[in-house]
Amino acid sequence: MELHRVRRSMAVATSLICTAVAFLSGCGSDSESGSGSGGVTTLTFAASTFGDPGRGPLLTKWLDDFNKSQSKVRVSAAAVPYPTFGQTVLTQMGSGQGPDLIRFDMPEFESASDAGLIAPLDDLIDVSKYDLLKQPDQFMVHDGRRDGIIFEASNYAMFYNADLISKPPTTYEEFAKTAQSLTKGDVYGLAFRQTEAEEAGVWQDIFNYVYGFGGKWSDGKNLTINSPENLKGLQAYKDLYDAKVIPRGADAATFRRMFAEGKVGMELNNGGYVTATRGQNPNLNFSVAPIPFPVRSQGAILAPIVINEASPSKEAAATFIRWALEPANQVKLQEILGASSVATVTQRSAEKLKETPFLKVFDDLTESSLPQIVLGFEAKTPDIRKIVVQNVVAALQGTVDLKTALDRAQEQATKLVG
Amino acid sequence: MRPLRIGLTLRILGVLVVLGVAVFPLYWMIVTALSSNSDLFAAKARLVPDFSQFGVFIDALAEGKALGWLRNSLVIALGTTVLSIGLGIPLGYALSRFSFWGKAVVTVLLLFTQMLPEALMVVPLFSLFRRFGLLDSLGGLILVNSAFVLPIVALILKGAIDGIPRALEESARVDGARPLTVLTRINVPLIAPSIAATAVIAFFHAWNEYVFAVTFIFTPGKQPASVGIANFIGELGTPIQTVMAVAFMFTLPAVVFYLFAQRHVVAGMTAGAVKG
Known part of the structure; x- marks a missing residue:
């Protein structure tokens, strides 16, 4: 009896599932886009x-x-x-598919260009x-090909909560001291990325410390990952991590939300962050100043728009770019992107400059900003980014000292580039 | 009498603790979704939901995107379950009951496929799917998920069929039943609990799958919920409450399916235990 009941209910369940799948597959297959229809x-x-709140x-x-x-x-x-943006789009493009137009970050742009996918x-x-x-546009051309x-x-600058900090720091020592004094209870003086899960973000963050202390990743011909200047800059980054003035373990989404809620005092970020922060909390009283490191040199997010080589509608894609x-x-577009160029x-309107007086800070940094490549x-x-970040994070976690980590990164990356 | 009561109390407490651990993540998702911005990072964590924030669920559903993602996930998960079980039963039966050349190799190969990470297979499968026109379709995702889950389904069902006495099948054959009839009328009802268990495995695998879904689907309207939720993670900000609200809705159909399948696991286990 029981066996028959089970058999019957199994048959009913299977029929229901098959019907539902057939029905829903029909619903789910509606194509939203296609080239050339009508x-x-x-x-x-x-x-x-x-996907950004505010800008999206x-x-x-x-x-x-x-x-x-x-x-x-x-x-x-x-x-x-x-x-997984870069990984997903590059896989699709590499197999002759993918979106027609793509806004890349520089590392993925360079990879795609090198592979002939653009x-x-x-x-x-x-x-x-x-x-x-001229300054950012020079990086859009490779061997005479645009x-x-x-x-x-x-450009990257220092965002600070103006309610917590009346006078922004102008030296690294003041910066570290301010971060230390603000860290109390559920408020942290500073925030940056520090986990391997956010590899691209850690690279963006440490770029400012390396260049801000006079270092660089290469001299154009050879890698200089373990140079004394790089060690100095990354030691400053590690010192702040060790001082526990950042919310350790918090990812960017979390600590940026914390900044928007007044729980983080300072953050080094790019101009796009202005709109994103206002999108999260329009009432936050924040301002921007140049990064107070010894050398006025910092990273810049350069995000090119490109046409997929595999796109069957290149002329139509060019119509959009034009x-x-x-x-x-x-x-x-500039008003949407915030303080970006x-x-x-x-020309920024007088109204916009009045609304956001620190826009000029970003504009003045253009000449000293470099793409993070x-x-x-x-x-x-x-x-190279993967190798460097893996080793720096290992040093943060104390499994190896920073100098050894950078020597190891230099050795591994040199082997990689040949 | 007293030791009995203490034992019972301890058992109830134990069950409550285990239940608490299992249910707490769901509860915390609701609390986070129903928290105001200032509550999110307050020094003292909010322990009860703030129902005045319920609008976040309505906002998440308002555009209809979230419902579309859930529908797509349901199609993929149910399709994968039906296909992998439909193919897994005959495969498991063949491995259990027939002797053929290379049977041991086939079994080892099935196990071997379980050791390959999905990420390793994305590029070759992408090219293959492109050739066969399976990209950007839910059917393609059903196929790839079934391929990944079929080995484990088949091996579990093989083990279940191994446990059925051959005498039962022989009796049916004496009565004139063909091999397919023996499989569907004798074996399938007896391995119903294992089928229900593998259905849960197949459903959950497809429900949570991300790597193939994010790469093989281009049209936003065809994305499953696992990818849709990730779309909320922006470069410069993430609406945490919305993510938690959609993630909570994402867990519900899977829980319902599990409860449905669990009933059959129990019903199947007791089937035939009492003479009717």
């Missing part, structure tokens, strides 16, 4: 910024402006999660028509 070319644009929804509206202005081309945002723009966009920002156009250029380069659309020279070894940057 004479309209639909393109996908992948950018990790679409505004960028989607900016795309809507483009779609309204066109009758033959439509651009839709491809949702690729930020944590369509050259020379015949698609006449850049002589535009007043491009691979990208700057979508966002964002639209984005129009002066009015550049101004709109865009591809061309733009290893010069001379651009395409190998992601691999």
